[in-house]
Amino acid sequence: MPPPATPPLNPAHAGFAALFRFLPDMVALATLDDDRLIDVNDNWSAALGYARDESVGHSCSDLQLWHNPEDRAAIRAELLAGRDVVNRPVILVTKSGAPLEALLRARALEIDGQACILAVCQDITPQRRLEKARQEAAEAQRISEVMFSTAFHSSPEAITLSRLRDGKLLAVNPAFVTLTGWERDTALGTTAHALGLWPYPEERVAIVELLQEHAVLRDFQCTLGTADGSHRDCLVNASTVDIAGQTCLICIIRDVTDQKAAVANLHDSQNKFSTIFNSAPFALALTRISDRTYLDANPAWERLFDCPRDEIINRTSGELGCWLDPADYDDLYGCFATSDVVGQREVRLRPIGRPGIANCLVSARRLRVRDEDCALWSMVDISELRRVQAHIEDLNQSLELRVAERTAELTKALGILHQTQEELVRSEKMAALGSLVAGIAHELNTPIGNSVTVASTLAARTDDLISAYSTGKLRRTDFDRFTQGTRQAVDLLMRSLLRAEELVRSFKQVAVDQTSEQRRRFELNEVLREMAITISPMFKHGDFTLDVLETAPFTLDSYPGPLGQIFTNLVTNALLHAFEGLPRGSITVTPRVMDEDSVQIEFADDGRGIPLADQRRIFDPFFTTRLGRGGTGLGLHIVYNLVTQVLGGRITVHSSPGNGTRFVLALPRTAPARGEGQTAADAAASPGPGLNFDDLGPII
The missing domain is CATH 3.30.450.20 (PAS domain)
Incomplete structure (x- = not known):
């Protein structure tokens, strides 16, 4: 029976899909409810042996990937509780049946309305082998140390470690205590001469001289004193050793007073050595x-x-x-x-x-x-250790090469994307300015047309008055009607010309600000009022209103051009998206002076609101809900970059479906200095929040 069809990824996730395809770890995307694989990357197939076509559409249970099925239940419970799974050790089973140790990281996420799991597995099998090799080497070292310690303390021969220059005893073994009768605490720290170990001091002098000549002393016959005052005939084997920068003398003392006891001790020593020799790992x-x-x-x-x-x-x-x-x-x-x-x-x-x-x-x-x-x-x-080390080195070189190749490809792609985005931003800006020009031109037609009509009517009536006067037919009533009509015409003409003057002045200032992008000092209420007048033609078609409230006079040292573009983009965004399908609506712009160094501007509408899932992405470049209907997805992206990079402020959005939307701008009174050669268009075209690949870190 063929596996169930897997729905294709939404185009909005295409960039994510292309990215995780080449990640160096094993990456899989599966449904949360039944573990059905939606997609896997190349390293998943390489590590587990299942080709992508063999994996997609099948559940992990079908492929028998879990060595311990209870791991799957525990991981799913963590994800359903809203917690990410981080570095959980698991054992997977490859297609060939071999176990593969890995560290699992997983996060629950929603794709096209479906609850999914994004899982990343890091193969730690080579590290486990290396740790095992290290543990074996450490164990061998420990055994060697234990063997030496055992040999020292269990040796039937008396062993002493003393300082060569003065004979001070540093260590003695139990056989020394048995042979001489001096307790270990009494002997340590005391010189051999003071202890009475050498009843004939010249013998120790001879030992030192022979060691200086031959480095090793074999079976030197001497006499040692004991705690009870008796003497023992002994054979001494000695050599020098450097400890902490001091030359020390290590002596193995064999008591040959009783030859039979010496032979027995020798035999016992040989047996112990043989046991250690044959049981060594x-x-x-x-x-x-x-x-x-x-x-x-x-x-x-x-x-x-x-x-x-x-x-x-x-x-x-x-x-x-x-x-x-x-x-x-x-x-x-x-x-x-x-x-x-x-x-x-x-x-x-x-x-x-x-x-x-x-x-x-x-x-x-x-x-x-x-x-x-x-x-x-x-x-x-250490063959296995060297093999593992060589494998790790080869793997590191391979990974470095692949990372370099992917980095070069991404750098090239980002460069092309950045150029394209710059062109789109400039086109968007020119389109907005063109829309302003067209709107102002349309708005000027009315007062200028009225002025032309009034002026032509006034000229005709003046000609009639002059004709009546020249023929002597001018009456007082005709003159009174002329003066009364002239006054009305002049009033209408003045109102029309004043309206045209107001529109031209506002448009002139806004156009100069948006084209020059010059920094200047300006009064906030005045600039907002001029912007509202400039874009007022947008509200002629439909029952929509724009209200700009005023605050206490507040002067900014900033960039009115980018502020105007933000104003236009937010209002245009509301008309296109917030009121789509609605017969009426209102937009309210509210400036507030927060303190002497900052101001807040709120753009609020009573439109449809923004879904919660879209609110995290509205400032991303090219994200739009009007794809194919004239939307470029750059309007709010430009707003975000202008607010944060040009004006030095912050922008937040507050919205819920059916309750309208509020964009809140927090701006400093003095904008930060712009980088040399940077324009507002450059800042608007910068990658912004949507192209920061570091944001993928918590997911993978």
């Missing part, structure tokens, strides 16, 4: 330094190289072909010529039993085993 191997042959390897090493331990004993890793670069192999062994420790190095190794390359962190320490110099190697496989 990372690869460990023991090799001879002289010929580089393997002596032992733990199970983790067998898993890493896919090779049984028995097959490598007495063979070298070079012979087995483990090293991708033999120079690394030689270099690491060469380090033992100058040091007992090889710090961590990243190398590439080749598993023996399977194809492929493993990236490993390798470190080593020199050990003495059965009177042979040996090396204990540690190898941590």
Whole structure:
């Protein structure tokens, strides 16, 4: 059965649809009630494996996208409660059945009267893998530290850490307490000489000299004192270590007074080392330094190289072909010529039993085993970590390239749109000025026509009077009628000429203001009155009125031209939209002085009002409810930009269907200085509130 048809997006949403198609995250638009997909973007299809045609029209349940269906119910409940869903962890299921971890952001919105969900998912699967790799590396480090601490505190041999220059004890292990009888708190902070640890101080001097010469001391025979005053024969192994900038001496002391006890302790120590060696989670191997042959390897090493331990004993890793670069192999062994420790190095190794390359962190320490110099190697496989890092780097480069391409395309498109908008704004302004000219011309016809009629009538009657006088037929009654008619004609002629003068003066000032766009000081009531006179011809057709109230005299230092264009656009907008289909209506302009630095102008009509859904968009460029009937969608956009950018004020709208509309302008007494070279037309054509793509941030 074919999926139900999905209604196409309204053209008003076309720009939004084109934008989310190329967003870098997974974006889907679905119905709120049944999760039926209305549209998905390219990254949705790429990540989940469903082509757009396979997704649109189907519900998320049909596609089995939810790994945990209860997530869908919880998200829907949040949206129905009017709350946005922000960064909610969810698990989606791809077309192949693989789980995909994501962070979900969602918002409920209404499109063409239908409740919808706009959902944005960010794939966090690579981040989860990286976090897991980091946790494993941290765990390996913690295990290493625990191993050292365990070895120090559980070692059957007495271990001391002391300052080389004066013998002050910094740390001792429990075996030291057992061997010497001094409690740890008593020993720490006391010099070995003051404690009585060296009954023969020259032996410690000899140890220091040998360490300075050879760096490492092996099985040095000496005598140590104990808390009860007895002496113990011991073997000391020692080396120096730098701690916080001080040279310290770490000594491992073996009591050989009782040889049997020493052998037992040695055996116990070997067992513990073997347990730690075989249970370590990372690869460990023991090799001879002289010929580089393997002596032992733990199970983790067998898993890493896919090779049984028995097959490598007495063979070298070079012979087995483990090293991708033999120079690394030689270099690491060469380090033992100058040091007992090889710090961590990243190398590439080749598993023996399977194809492929493993990236490993390798470190080593020199050990003495059965009177042979040996090396204990540690190898941590970081191949997966490097693979994830490489994938993230490739993804970042790909995203940067795509963002740059989209930015270039949007910049070019916005440039073309801005040029087009500038031309439309200028055309709109010239059309408004032309309408004013036509209206004034029509309005002047009446008083000028009356004046011409009265003047021609007066001229004819004057000719009749002169003719009667020249023939001697002039009577007193004729002269009285002439003077009476002349007075009436002069009165009518004066009224008509005064009306024409008022219209010409108002139009002249308004036209000069709108064409010159000059800043000047003007009285607010006078300018509003002149504007009302200039556009009065618009109210000749229909029972509509315009009332301009007056406030206390108030002088502005501003731009009367842009103010006049705002006046004209708001009145024209009311005549076209507020009173559409109504037989009558009224517009009231009310100025109010708020304080000494600001004024408020209210344009109120008793028309049809503005729907709530349209009020958020009325100042957007090209938004109009008269598409195809002469509406350009630029009138209120121009008003918004002139108020905010030229006059330095604010504009708000208050309306509800059936209760009329009020536009309230809050203007400063002194307008801000305009930028160099900027005209009111430039400001009117600026993008304004409708082209700010940052407004999409909370949605996606």
